[in-house]
Amino acid sequence: MANLTVEVLPTGPFEMNCLLLHDGAEATVVDPGMGAETLIAQIVAQKGLRITQIVLTHGHIDHVRDLPAVQASYGVVAYMHPADNVFLQREVLDGMGPSGEAHHVATMDTPDTPIPVRDGDVLTICGVEFIAHHMPGHSPGSVMFRGIVDGQGLILGGDVLFRGGVGRTDLPFSEPAAMVESLRRLVTTFEEDDTVMPGHGPATTIGTEKQQNGFLQGVV
Numbered sequence: 001m002a003n004l005t006v007e008v009l010p011t012g013p014f015e016m017n018c019l020l021l022h023d024g025a026e027a028t029v030v031d032p033g034m035g036a037e038t039l040i041a042q043i044v045a046q047k048g049l050r051i052t053q054i055v056l057t058h059g060h061i062d063h064v065r066d067l068p069a070v071q072a073s074y075g076v077v078a079y080m081h082p083a084d085n086v087f088l089q090r091e092v093l094d095g096m097g098p099s100g101e102a103h104h105v106a107t108m109d110t111p112d113t114p115i116p117v118r119d120g121d122v123l124t125i126c127g128v129e130f131i132a133h134h135m136p137g138h139s140p141g142s143v144m145f146r147g148i149v150d151g152q153g154l155i156l157g158g159d160v161l162f163r164g165g166v167g168r169t170d171l172p173f174s175e176p177a178a179m180v181e182s183l184r185r186l187v188t189t190f191e192e193d194d195t196v197m198p199g200h201g202p203a204t205t206i207g208t209e210k211q212q213n214g215f216l217q218g219v220v
Contacts (some may be wrong), residue, residue: 004126004149006197007040013102014084016062019156019198022049029054030156031199034065034103037073044136051076055130056137057116057199059084060171061103063098069111076213079123081134084141086173088113109138117143128154133189135160137179138167146190153194155206161186161196163204166215183219 007020011033019030019041027049029040032115034116044051050072056064059080064087067078088111096105117123119134123145130147145156159167160182181212192207209216 004128004154005042006154007035008197009043010127011039012062012065013034014062017197017201019197020049021125021217022047024049026052026126028052028125029070031063031158032066032070032154033062036066037069040070041073053123053125054078054114055117055125055145055156056080057144057156058142059087060139061087061099061105063158063199064088064111065067065103065105065108067074067111068134071112072109072209078112078114079117081118081132081141082105082116083136083141085113088141092178097115119143130156133185135186137169137175137177138171138183140173140175140178142182144186144196146194152173153191153206155190155194155196157196157198159199161209161213161216162198162201163189163209164212164213165201167199183216187216189220 003023005022009018011018016033018033018036021028053076093105095186107191121132122129128147130145133144135142135144138146142160144160169179190206194206196204
């Protein structure tokens with residue numbers, strides 16, 4: 001039986017859900033957004049956790065703002081699909097405009113290039129194997145990570161699927177056609193009772209979204 005706790009830490013101006021997955025001893029950070037370093041430090045101190053790695057669902061600023069600070073604090077590696085490395089380049093960070101200003105990118109260290117994660121790769125989090133499912137569209141390197149916890153699917157969903165919605169495709173490097181194909185695969189790849197922990201908003205299940213989310217109904 002997996003002993004896995006998921007702490008949801010809303011961060012930054014877009015209230016992005018940084019996730020802290022732990023078993024009471026070791027912990028993995030998923031998507032350290034703006035302010036995540038402070039929130040993580042508080043939980044680490046309270047529960048005596050040891051941060052072992054960082055997992056990125058994609059490279060947008062609201063998901064990676066505190067990546068350099070968290071890496072510096074705990075000396076851990078980060079994983080991300082290489083198609084999103086472009087978002088971590090200094091010239092891209094500095095050219096973001098209002099969104100960059102809202103996330104104070106001028107005071108953000110340039111992130112190191114994460115270890116590449118590609119479709120089908122497996123990352124182990126607190127003894128649970130999470131399989132990477134490359135789901136481009138919102139960003140070129142968007143990934144959903146699925147693991148089995150106590151017999152049920154748990155998906156670290158990033159910004160692919162939300163309760164009642166999906167990720168935007170009107171952003172730089174977004175691809176609407178790719179998103180449609182990703183949503184088609186999502187419907188057939190995952191199980192109805194899989195829980196999705198999205199990058200914004202409340203958790204949901206694949207079955208609920210298949211029944212109620214018009215974006216999914218429109219691609220099947």
